[in-house]
Amino acid sequence: MSKLIYDFSEGTKEDLDLLGGKGANLAEMTSLELPVPFGFTITTGACMDYLDTLCLSQDLLETIKQYVTLLENKTNKQFGATRNPLLVSVRSGSKFSMPGMMDTILNLGLNDQTVVALATATGNPAFAYDCYRRLIQMYADVVKGVDRSYFENYLDHYKKEHEYTEDNQLTGADWQRVTEAYQLIYMEHIKEKFPQDPFEQLTAAVQAVFASWNNPRAKTYRRLHQISDDLGTAVNIQAMVFGNTGEQSGTGVAFTRNPATGETGIFGEYLINAQGEDVVAGIRTPKEISQLQTEQPEVYHQFEKICTILEDHNRDMQDIEFTIENGELFILQTRNGKRTAKAAMKIAIDLAESGAITKQEALNRITPEMINQSLHPVFDEEALKTAEPLVSGLPASPGAATGKIYFTAAAAKDAHDAGEKVILLRQDTSPEDIEGMVVSEAIVTSRGGMTSHAAVVARGMGTCCIVGCEALEVDEFMKRAKTGDVVLEEGDVISVNGSSGKVYLGKIPTTLDNDFSKLSKILEWGLALGDLKVRANAETAEDIQTALKFGAAGIGLARTEHMFFGEERIWEMRKMILADTKASREQALANLEVFQIQDFREIFSLTAGLPCTIRLLDPPLHEFVPKEEDLKRAATETRKNLSDIRQRISELEEVNPMLGHRGCRLGVTYPEIYEMQTRAIIKAALEVSQEQNIQIIPEIMLPLISEKRELDFLREVLEKTIQEVFNEYNFATPYKIGSMLEIPRACLTADQLAENSDFFSFGTNDLTQLTYGFSRDDSVKFIPEYMEKHILANDPYQHLDTQGVGELMRTAVNKVKPLNQKISFGVCGEVGGDPASIAFLREIGVDYVSCSPYRIPAAILAVAQSSV
């Protein structure tokens, strides 16, 4: 038969399965010979036995008695004795921390006799009877299921009657009377007396802990977190110690380093003659831990040593709870301390540099969220506490910003040019709003999801952004937004928290915690340890420079359509779209080519030979057509009449633009567009490579490929064009032509595509839309409800859906790699920058990921973390 109970001195932290988290921790500290109050742990095995039979075995009952006897010997106290009584706590402790289970009963062992002994021993009857009435209440609640409000109502009533406002006004006599009343309440509900036998108290408490493993909240929690039902919980029984027995007693909490900054040195606070609850309640102001050095130098010295032992032992900053009972120090708990992003980065680096942990471990201690937090300003924490959010949306791009609201890109730009800090507030954004978005401190939309236009562009720029604030009615025409009774007008000041998705009225101060030296050390270590490249989704000079600063290995996705929205360019684009004759279309394309050569020269110059993947035009032409207010000018510029232009615009309209005439389908039906772009790419590559004397291997990427013959057709068009440029320049350069894999059919037929594709890049945004049949724009209407009903665990646009989308990706890689090892696979969708997805992408054999510049640091970290 397996051992049912372990004394704290018998276990170690390796016994996690058997002793649970709390029990293993207490055993570990005991084995380090730290002053932990004595106690023992009933194993999870005993719990599972109980759940089988629904009764405590005779064996277990006897073993409990043996270990209580052992505890009595160690503490020199006796359980149920009327002099120097032993009191114990009972706590649950499973392998994983689990809300919903019975947690704690304190002061077991008190009864009508022992409470007198405790009053005498502490000289504090109020304390003793308070402990007793708490035991009755806790026991009635968690063991017997009596609602605690019966007791609390009585206490309120008693205090009102005696005109007390605070609990600490009650005297020992008061608490004694309350205790008597509590026993009556207990009697009334349970139809029996509150148990006076300490062992009866103890076994009933153990049984209640075991039974709570199967209560509905705990079961739900386990189901949601995929924790096995077969683990069971351990029970920890520990001698009580009290920090409120006099001026030589006290209680406190301390960190081994500063949790806000990561600076070394003990950091914490304590209260003399107090219990743990008092520190939390904040009734008295605690003292700084350094004062303990003066007040009880020996205790402080001992504590200092313990801090070092625990930090060295656990190889991380510790958060330690302690109690001093009559000058004797007890350690109640230690755990890895919570910390700010800033502190986490400093502590991880410091520990690695001191040799306590490896660089890999240091990187594992930092979360991608911490990296992101360190890149963006944050609102002052104190100010946030009192601020009431006006409205909430989806936290699309982190950061914190305050500014005046404007409802159009033009108004935002004007205000910015006049020196204001502006926030663009719209129903949604479109590529035409780009200039207004660039100058904004934050972007807020009432519609759209995490991958809407606003969200994607904002993340790319590192601009704070909230989308899908559905409670906000935005009327762009009237320049007004409304939620409930609050009306926002142009110029009103709001504050936007892109990390929480909350919008506030008025200004909230911000702080920026951006110590680039730490970040750059992390990136340096990350790049050295990671075995998957991280490229950037970028096409503007600013974005490319940011990406390179963060360590990007090249450009994974340069979106050429973003280049067509400048004032001059969009009109050439429109002329091209509205052209009736080949000549006028070619003129417009020739004008666009001049701009595009400049665009690509810039990309190649900045990246200086790093790989650059340039995607040819992707969106449908109707995204570029003139708006109503531009129709007149369109008529003048194209020398056509308004109705013809309207006719052409209506021809271009689509029912489901996502599934329409876009991507390489445009290249097939209007080859001249792709020819122009290809000419510009190759000319720019030839020019820059000659000027800078470097080799540039442009990677031209075809979007939305679904069929091999589509690729064959376009490759022929492109290669013919490329050859013409080579002839014209009398100079050649290697180049690659590749396909995006963003349509399920492309993944399914990737082996065929591989015959004519030099590289592949997964476009996980579109691939997710098509694999799920969710539109990014529309799914915001039901995805929140899907999450709430636990149908979706995650938004699949943020975390890769490995079972569906991932399966298609795996299929593609598996079909191609055996045919041709050299063909590289990239990922340029949103999940390319998502740490949670990166491990999967590595596993299936992706060669690089690509993401927006501000997501690169977190991606580099994630790659290093998954590259062990």
Added chain:
Amino acid sequence: MSKLIYDFSEGTKEDLDLLGGKGANLAEMTSLELPVPFGFTITTGACMDYLDTLCLSQDLLETIKQYVTLLENKTNKQFGATRNPLLVSVRSGSKFSMPGMMDTILNLGLNDQTVVALATATGNPAFAYDCYRRLIQMYADVVKGVDRSYFENYLDHYKKEHEYTEDNQLTGADWQRVTEAYQLIYMEHIKEKFPQDPFEQLTAAVQAVFASWNNPRAKTYRRLHQISDDLGTAVNIQAMVFGNTGEQSGTGVAFTRNPATGETGIFGEYLINAQGEDVVAGIRTPKEISQLQTEQPEVYHQFEKICTILEDHNRDMQDIEFTIENGELFILQTRNGKRTAKAAMKIAIDLAESGAITKQEALNRITPEMINQSLHPVFDEEALKTAEPLVSGLPASPGAATGKIYFTAAAAKDAHDAGEKVILLRQDTSPEDIEGMVVSEAIVTSRGGMTSHAAVVARGMGTCCIVGCEALEVDEFMKRAKTGDVVLEEGDVISVNGSSGKVYLGKIPTTLDNDFSKLSKILEWGLALGDLKVRANAETAEDIQTALKFGAAGIGLARTEHMFFGEERIWEMRKMILADTKASREQALANLEVFQIQDFREIFSLTAGLPCTIRLLDPPLHEFVPKEEDLKRAATETRKNLSDIRQRISELEEVNPMLGHRGCRLGVTYPEIYEMQTRAIIKAALEVSQEQNIQIIPEIMLPLISEKRELDFLREVLEKTIQEVFNEYNFATPYKIGSMLEIPRACLTADQLAENSDFFSFGTNDLTQLTYGFSRDDSVKFIPEYMEKHILANDPYQHLDTQGVGELMRTAVNKVKPLNQKISFGVCGEVGGDPASIAFLREIGVDYVSCSPYRIPAAILAVAQSSV
């Protein structure tokens, strides 16, 4: 070394690979001892040798000479002799008929001497020199590549100069002079004399045939039809016979049965003293074949016998070309004769019933198109010949109809009610137009593809329909349509050919060839031979009755949304959608439930125990919201103000409705809708099964499932509802709950779905949209160009894309069958009725297909054809 040449008496039709189609056919007829002009075939192997070396081997040249000698002996003529010269034809003949290759050179062996001999022998110098000048022209063209226009221009010039208008006005002397001029033209281009050596002519012609295997048109044709480049072509060299040597000569074409009706008896025509070309040219009126019986009774008797021999031998109706040279009958060619659908069905049945072929063979002789043709009226063929189409579109649903055009459903209905035959002409249709569609003879739209609303509904109803007539500008508001200079007004008469996609101005007479006795025999045989069930996509009484008449094995898809468009129902639907309170929504749903119970009672009553799959609500709610003109009534009915209603409508709008809030996503967010539908289904099933004392096992189908937890959630909702109905009725029935597989992710995770799905049905329409990323509504803008550029071989909505969509379907079946053999797989998308797709569906293990009622006969046929 393999044999290079086969005399016609040496081969059989089994030697198809070696002798090509034509050669094998001639050999076969020779082996039947039919009077075929003597000749021999140079094998495809010799062709491949030539293509390797690009010269005719010495071996081959000598073998040709040997076989020519043999031919001389058999014909008692001599090649190049100045008395009784042997003339031969050279024809290519590969395994598959292949346009683009060199076809025929006649009269080889003529030169300046032999032409005189021929003139003497026939007593017809005009004929002899005409033969010679034709040889020169054909030879120059196909052997030497001289454009035939040089010759034709000269002939035109000569005729003008001599004031001739027809060729037959030229005398022998004229043709001699033309021949001399042709020789000069030849000399001028080739720089050498037209070859006078008959062997030089012959070997050059053989070489030209071989070389033409690799000409670009032939290569393209092979690529498109997936014919191997390694087959090569054979060359047939045959003694010329002439039907124009006098009154005892003649030429003709005959069928062994009537190709229009299938009636037995020889059917054909002939011309005395004429060549084959003369019959085709139609200069003289041919005589009916029966007259030959009087004119040359022995020849006729011989021909009759030959017809019987050839039909018996080939086990099919034959199309025979013959020539009579001086009272001697020659058979030049026989092949299976082309026939109308009506004839095909009659002939196949007659042959099977006579025991000449098996029933399976009979079914294989009928194409699904023939079946479809027999179900719809067709335009009179003669009338069609002279009619000029006004505009063309996609042939969405076959048939032929004439009627007055109307631009709105309401106007169409009014006109129909007033007794007119109407044609609905619109930009596109929506479910609200249904009443107008039902009463129309034909439906024409200017937008949309083969699976647009108009197309799907029309096919379901068997109504003639053309969609995507992009050249037609339809203005529904002005009630006018325009194409070029032609303007169509309301009430104008047009004729619509749904089989060809052509629209004509005015009335064209139609005929209906619908002999149901033949069709029902074919369906009876088909159902007996097919091993895959065919169900119907149907929900109205009329459709269900049609489907059952055609042999449907049940309902594979009843679309409940079609049931909500009736006048009363749509308003309850709208009230439900616009409801603010649970109470008002529940009231609307309760009203709808009454209608739905009636709907489902009708379905279960008509099908009387056959399996019925009913799909719960699928389309997004915005398809049901009131139109602008109904807003006032909506406000009255719902007691809401207009702006609130507009607000709700705008909330429901979607960017990509195809990928939006629809299908089971509605069931998750508004479970009360699915609960209502489930209640109605189960109540109807219980009531009908009790009334009729039959077992009904309703199959409830959830559309657009993408994730197992979605299915789990909905199954729980449905089962709870079902249990409540069972309790209410105090009676239970077995039922099934299944998932549509129409989202790629559902196919990829079908093994998970199988845990909670009793059956699966592939929705190939949506699955194709998502697998390709094509929207059915929008892809019409580029699919035609994709077909033209050979990027797509077929419209994937009509023929299943086996490599992409089919691969996902195969994956799903393969994941599920090993876990649970009992789960059935159906197909309820458009391709379920497509004969070309059915073989694939059988192969991957689908259990049944389901299609619209009028496609069932063709599907039953296709199933039987693929079930060998």
